[in-house]
């Protein structure tokens with residue numbers, strides 16, 4: 001079966017219905033098409049569908065009966081996109097859709113936020129840690145950090161003045177410094193998908209594909225892929 005060419009289009013800020021779209025009819029058809037697309041596995045991670053992965057952005061039925069599907073790659077230059085495009089075309093043809101038009105929308109860029117909860121659960125079941133929230137606490141960067149340092153220094157001075165306080169003072173200053181450095185560093189905790197331990201470390205920025213990083217669990221000793229946030 002001949003693959004449909006992917007047309008690159010600039011992303012509209014809001015997807016306004018085009019003049020050749022029949023909204024009422026398209027609604028019913030589009031829902032069915034979404035279901036069919038939900039049966040197409042991602043070629044790189046077969047446990048997750050392309051819909052759960054969040055790369056199918058829009059489905060509509062045009063006036064000429066063609067099914068228009070807009071997809072966004074997980075990252076620019078993702079080699080799987082042509083495979084996905086072919087899979088969409090083949091699946092829709094198999095369901096009797098004669099004409100399929102694919103649009104490749106690159107902006108806004110795909111984000112792991114578009115991945116469904118079902119998709120994240122499937123990833124975990126497959127042994128891939130789903131994208132975690134990377135919490136960057138910037139509250140420690142300005143006033144609070146300075147305040148913490150001043151409090152630490154004040155405690156240190158008080159402690160130093162007290163009998164036998166020198167060691168305590170050193171410890172207090174070290175603790176204050178550690179608290180500050182903890183505040184300004186981004187914290188990313190990736191739980192092991194096998195045992196749930198958060199005692200894990202990154203071993204490579206790139207796992208089996210560029211959108212994954214390779215981690216190792218320090219408790220069960222198993223290496224695992226982590227689906228990186230975008």
Ligand SMILES: [Zn+2]
Nearest residue numbers: 192195217220
């Ligand atoms: Zn583990």
